[in-house]
Amino acid sequence: MDEYDLPTWPPGTDLETAGTGETRREAPAKVTGGAVYSSDLRLPGQLYTAIARSPHPHARVRSIDADRARGLPGVVAVIGGEEGGEGVTWYEESVPLFSPVARFAGDEVAAVAATSLEAARDAVRALHVDYEVLPHVVGIDGAQGPEAPSIHGTPANRTADPKVEERGDVAAALAAAPVVIEHTYRTPTAVHNALETHGSAAWWQPDRLTIWASTQGVTQVARMTAKALGLDQSQVRVITEHVGGGFGAKQVPWKDVAIAALLSRRTGRPVRCAYDRHGENVAAGKRGATRQRVRIGADTDGHLLAIDAELVGDSGAYQTAGEAAALWGPYQGLYHCANVRTSVTYVYTNTGPAVAFRAPGYVEAAFALESAMDELARRVDVDPIELRRRNHTGIDQQQGRPWSSPDSLPLIYDRISALAGWDGRPRPAPPADDGVYRGWGFATSDWLAGKPSPPGYASVELRTDGSAEVVTTVQDIGTGTRTMLAQVAAEELQLPADEVRVTVGDTAAGPPSPTSSGSATTPTMAPAVRAAAADARRQLVEAAARQLDCPAAEVTLDHGKLVAANGDTRTVAEVLEAMSPAAVHGWGQLVEADDSVSVRTFGAAVAEVSVDTGTGEVRVTRVVSVPDCGRVLNPRLVKSQIIGGVTQGIGFALTESQVLDADLGLPVNDSLEEYLVPTVLDICPIEAEPLDRPDTVANQLGVKGIGEPPMIPVAPAIANAVFDAIGIRFHELPLTRRRVLDALAGAGPPGDGVDRRDGSGGGPA
Amino acid sequence: MNPFDYHQVAEAAAVPARLSAAVRPLAGGTDLLTRLKAGLDQPDALVDLKASDLGWAIDRVDGGWRLGALVTLSRIQDHPGLRADVPALIEAVSQAATPQLRNRATIAGNLLQRPRCGYFRHPGVQCWLAGGEGCPARTGRNEHHAVFDTDGPCVATHPSDPAAALTALGATVTVLGGNGERELAVADLLRAPTEDRRVEHVLADDAVITAVTVPSAPRSTYLKAMDRAVWAFALVGVAAAMSAADGEVRLVASGVANTPWRLAGAEAALAGTGLTPDAIDRAAAAATDGAAPLAENGYKLPLLRALTHRALTAIA
Numbered sequence A: 001m002d003e004y005d006l007p008t009w010p011p012g013t014d015l016e017t018a019g020t021g022e023t024r025r026e027a028p029a030k031v032t033g034g035a036v037y038s039s040d041l042r043l044p045g046q047l048y049t050a051i052a053r054s055p056h057p058h059a060r061v062r063s064i065d066a067d068r069a070r071g072l073p074g075v076v077a078v079i080g081g082e083e084g085g086e087g088v089t090w091y092e093e094s095v096p097l098f099s100p101v102a103r104f105a106g107d108e109v110a111a112v113a114a115t116s117l118e119a120a121r122d123a124v125r126a127l128h129v130d131y132e133v134l135p136h137v138v139g140i141d142g143a144q145g146p147e148a149p150s151i152h153g154t155p156a157n158r159t160a161d162p163k164v165e166e167r168g169d170v171a172a173a174l175a176a177a178p179v180v181i182e183h184t185y186r187t188p189t190a191v192h193n194a195l196e197t198h199g200s201a202a203w204w205q206p207d208r209l210t211i212w213a214s215t216q217g218v219t220q221v222a223r224m225t226a227k228a229l230g231l232d233q234s235q236v237r238v239i240t241e242h243v244g245g246g247f248g249a250k251q252v253p254w255k256d257v258a259i260a261a262l263l264s265r266r267t268g269r270p271v272r273c274a275y276d277r278h279g280e281n282v283a284a285g286k287r288g289a290t291r292q293r294v295r296i297g298a299d300t301d302g303h304l305l306a307i308d309a310e311l312v313g314d315s316g317a318y319q320t321a322g323e324a325a326a327l328w329g330p331y332q333g334l335y336h337c338a339n340v341r342t343s344v345t346y347v348y349t350n351t352g353p354a355v356a357f358r359a360p361g362y363v364e365a366a367f368a369l370e371s372a373m374d375e376l377a378r379r380v381d382v383d384p385i386e387l388r389r390r391n392h393t394g395i396d397q398q399q400g401r402p403w404s405s406p407d408s409l410p411l412i413y414d415r416i417s418a419l420a421g422w423d424g425r426p427r428p429a430p431p432a433d434d435g436v437y438r439g440w441g442f443a444t445s446d447w448l449a450g451k452p453s454p455p456g457y458a459s460v461e462l463r464t465d466g467s468a469e470v471v472t473t474v475q476d477i478g479t480g481t482r483t484m485l486a487q488v489a490a491e492e493l494q495l496p497a498d499e500v501r502v503t504v505g506d507t508a509a510g511p512p513s514p515t516s517s518g519s520a521t522t523p524t525m526a527p528a529v530r531a532a533a534a535d536a537r538r539q540l541v542e543a544a545a546r547q548l549d550c551p552a553a554e555v556t557l558d559h560g561k562l563v564a565a566n567g568d569t570r571t572v573a574e575v576l577e578a579m580s581p582a583a584v585h586g587w588g589q590l591v592e593a594d595d596s597v598s599v600r601t602f603g604a605a606v607a608e609v610s611v612d613t614g615t616g617e618v619r620v621t622r623v624v625s626v627p628d629c630g631r632v633l634n635p636r637l638v639k640s641q642i643i644g645g646v647t648q649g650i651g652f653a654l655t656e657s658q659v660l661d662a663d664l665g666l667p668v669n670d671s672l673e674e675y676l677v678p679t680v681l682d683i684c685p686i687e688a689e690p691l692d693r694p695d696t697v698a699n700q701l702g703v704k705g706i707g708e709p710p711m712i713p714v715a716p717a718i719a720n721a722v723f724d725a726i727g728i729r730f731h732e733l734p735l736t737r738r739r740v741l742d743a744l745a746g747a748g749p750p751g752d753g754v755d756r757r758d759g760s761g762g763g764p765a
Numbered sequence B: 001m002n003p004f005d006y007h008q009v010a011e012a013a014a015v016p017a018r019l020s021a022a023v024r025p026l027a028g029g030t031d032l033l034t035r036l037k038a039g040l041d042q043p044d045a046l047v048d049l050k051a052s053d054l055g056w057a058i059d060r061v062d063g064g065w066r067l068g069a070l071v072t073l074s075r076i077q078d079h080p081g082l083r084a085d086v087p088a089l090i091e092a093v094s095q096a097a098t099p100q101l102r103n104r105a106t107i108a109g110n111l112l113q114r115p116r117c118g119y120f121r122h123p124g125v126q127c128w129l130a131g132g133e134g135c136p137a138r139t140g141r142n143e144h145h146a147v148f149d150t151d152g153p154c155v156a157t158h159p160s161d162p163a164a165a166l167t168a169l170g171a172t173v174t175v176l177g178g179n180g181e182r183e184l185a186v187a188d189l190l191r192a193p194t195e196d197r198r199v200e201h202v203l204a205d206d207a208v209i210t211a212v213t214v215p216s217a218p219r220s221t222y223l224k225a226m227d228r229a230v231w232a233f234a235l236v237g238v239a240a241a242m243s244a245a246d247g248e249v250r251l252v253a254s255g256v257a258n259t260p261w262r263l264a265g266a267e268a269a270l271a272g273t274g275l276t277p278d279a280i281d282r283a284a285a286a287a288t289d290g291a292a293p294l295a296e297n298g299y300k301l302p303l304l305r306a307l308t309h310r311a312l313t314a315i316a
Helices: A027-031 A117-126 A170-176 A218-229 A255-267 A277-283 A329-333 A362-380 A384-390 A408-420 A481-493 A521-548 A572-579 A635-654 A714-726 A737-745 B012-018 B032-038 B073-077 B080-085 B087-094 B099-104 B107-112 B161-169 B264-270 B277-286 B300-315
Strands: A047-053 A059-065 A075-080 A108-114 A128-133 A163-167 A179-187 A199-205 A208-213 A236-239 A271-274 A290-298 A304-316 A340-348 A436-445 A456-462 A468-471 A500-503 A556-558 A561-563 A569-571 A585-590 A603-612 A617-627 A686-688 B005-008 B023-026 B045-048 B058-061 B064-068 B172-177 B180-185 B208-215 B220-225 B236-242 B249-254
Touching (some): A047 A075, A047 A117, A059 A108, A075 A255, A108 A117, A108 A255, A208 A218, A218 A255, A255 A271, A290 A362, A304 A362, A329 A340, A329 A362, A362 A384, A362 A436, A384 A408, A384 A436, A408 A436, A436 A714, A456 A521, A468 A481, A521 A572, A561 A572, A569 A572, A603 A714, A617 A714, A617 A737, A635 A686, A737 B300, B012 B208, B058 B080, B073 B087, B073 B107, B087 B220, B087 B236, B107 B161, B161 B208, B161 B220, B220 B300, B236 B300, B249 B264, B249 B300, B264 B277
Parallel strands (some): A468 A500, A617 A686, B005 B045, B023 B045
Antiparallel strands (some): A059 A128, A179 A290, A199 A271, A436 A603, A456 A585, A603 A617, B058 B064, B064 B208, B172 B180, B236 B249
16 A cells, blocks of 8 residues: 555544653663674684774775785685775775775774684784875865865865755845855864664675674665675665664664675675774775864844855765755745855865765754854844744755745744743843853754655565564664554554554565655654555455455454444454455555655754853753654654754864874764763753654655654754853854863864954853 | 783781882783773783782771772762761862762772873874873863963873872872881872873882771861763862861872972962962962963863862851
């Protein structure tokens, strides 16, 4: 049954199971250590892998001498060099798996399979790799310069020509605008650093390859691995039971999959290949740094007249299929503006490749645009939320049609103002006699995804005891997908959720499923499961009608009973028993995206901070988040996603940044000790209240994704709160002690991302 | 990791004879094991001290406390007598690392841990301190590095919080070596590395710390600035202690030099005045006398002055 053939779920609270805060079903296994992650697997005769990575940011591999490594105890196979990849190519540039030219410090040059991880690591140290060191460049400014070495032979190291989109006459509108805000903003390279590193186990048996992967997309891994290895996709089975964090970095297969597969084929044994923390930091994806030169023009009431954004992002040494950073997005779509120009350029650098990271592009762009909007609000003396209301649009201005939820932002503004107590905040920020200043900040967000990513397929089989089994290949990456899908099926079948079992994360279980990216899992899979459950219900009703000897239209399902118009009743179990060995097997799908609608997921955040002007410490003391994800299927799971997104947003704002040494071309903080993800003590009370308003133009269930959007407005809300507290506008993240103290001292060198000219706010002079 | 032999010893007295440049002592191992894994240290053998009688008692002694070398940071943190009598040590210990690490890390080992400089620890970089040449931090990413005494071969900072507190408290260590036992001030134990000693302490290869003796200073404190709330080494820390014996105030900073750094200028500003608000202002201003920051760490100067001010105010 196709989702689009079904009626829309009723709005409001008329549902029974969907919309309740079921605890995620794998929670007991996770907290008791019983959940088996890919990294917990131990297959019979399994070998372990260590990877030799280039220590140089740019070097030609002249030769690899593996004789000594091969002779070490426990070593079973060594592969490396261009021929070691057996023709497998990688990245969008289709370079050999072990590239003859290493283009970042950490680029894979060889791999060892051994009977223990220790033996494999010892063997990697025993490899002798002869490198011809080449000139390198890190950082987007240098990479575009005339002196920069060419990384892939492209002009100015660009990955492609700039992507320019313009409507109206930006130059004229800016020239005529009475108010212009102009700055260059910078965001840092951030690393996902999921607790479970990238890793997989592969077992190549005759005619088939089984992969246990830590991935956000079992189908994607099967498809790309089959293509890379020259197999038919049906020969590759990918299994993912639990994932210890993805955040975008696991939405494509990385080289661990191919290395494990090649070594398994060569050795005839299952092979596990997992990145260590160093590899995870340098060679498993990142949110690339950006430089955003932004000009916004407005009238004296704060109405936007023009937006011009020159945007440059760091692609790293290669492009990945999973990188979709849409830096232009918020500039083009968030506000009503007739004259908008965005130009986006990605440049190669001799650093690890970038890949999607939780709302890629929007997190970076929102920091710049929402900082500029806050500055505009101060300049024209309009409340920051009122300024957003004045610039609201319900229209997708690029497509010229309404958003699927055109009025959700004004409702978000209402809700978050009330929830945060925005109008009652201290204005101006109060003076401090202990050097600790407090401030409030606001930011809005939009996100281009959160809509279906078809196709999604599901089946629902009813068991003779009346319970149901949902089967889909889609993976649960820790967001609670299993639980949510059970609730959807239970709703349609009028079952308690605990009478619905769910099988996920195995490509052998059914047709392809979408990657968990773009916050698409719920809007794709919930409708498909609902359709499958509806199909099962239809079959059940028809079977009951036959048994009750009446037309199906006269039979209704009522919580475990099938009731005919004349009052005759059968229980579901009785109907199923009577029709055995035939069974009810529902089938559902969502195979087409409705391209006639423009779907956005909007949101907003308020942050309260304290800034200790003596020590430069910024503490976030409260975050209020009001996102719109359409209908909330499970408020507990939605809140978990908001907490996670806000937490990563706090890290992006305050602590997270990959620090590169330009001379050596190396990151100097490639560990969890030095790359500072927030700890629980860095996190404040987070008040989350999703709008919970079905977006029935988006799909029949009115659901949109929530995984990514809550992170987007957090960093600008914090930066705006810091301005409110101390009157300093930061144009670069993260807000470390150094950045804050340098700004307070006025000691920062030019271009350090600090601007004290916009001192119109509260705080110390 | 390079293979190595593993031994245990029962008697502290037998330890010096077992140790050499190639045979190193192992206690909590919270730093040593990470260095072994990184290939920074490649000993032939480790002598595990944990099963020995080296001492894990916390004893009241005349004028202060005696801590066995194997006392863990957690046990110090939880000790009510120490909390009342040497709060600077408690505050330093409880802001160090994480609970898991503090359960394992010993007080003696904590003093002897190696710098956390990202270059020193990087397997792909062979800096002077790691046995190679040059100091890439001096011209590279030195946001976390030293601001005092930066003319030497290395600009890494000493990573220990307790070391700064113990230096301010005037603590001593008991060192057992081949030539017997001697008492050494923590301030003399920790020394900036020199051309012929690429390590931050003066212990001979056969020497081991058996105890740490801490004089009482109920008016003492340790303040620490980190870039996150917990589990980070000090950007700057300041220990201030007023000696219970003679009322003298000692100020020692962490995160600013190769070793815990005595703030002599600040101490001089306090001489003979008592901790009056004016004196505290002058002392804080003098805390950075002689500082020579690197390109990225000038922010440590106002931070040091602010923490000095707050530390002195706290014990005034």
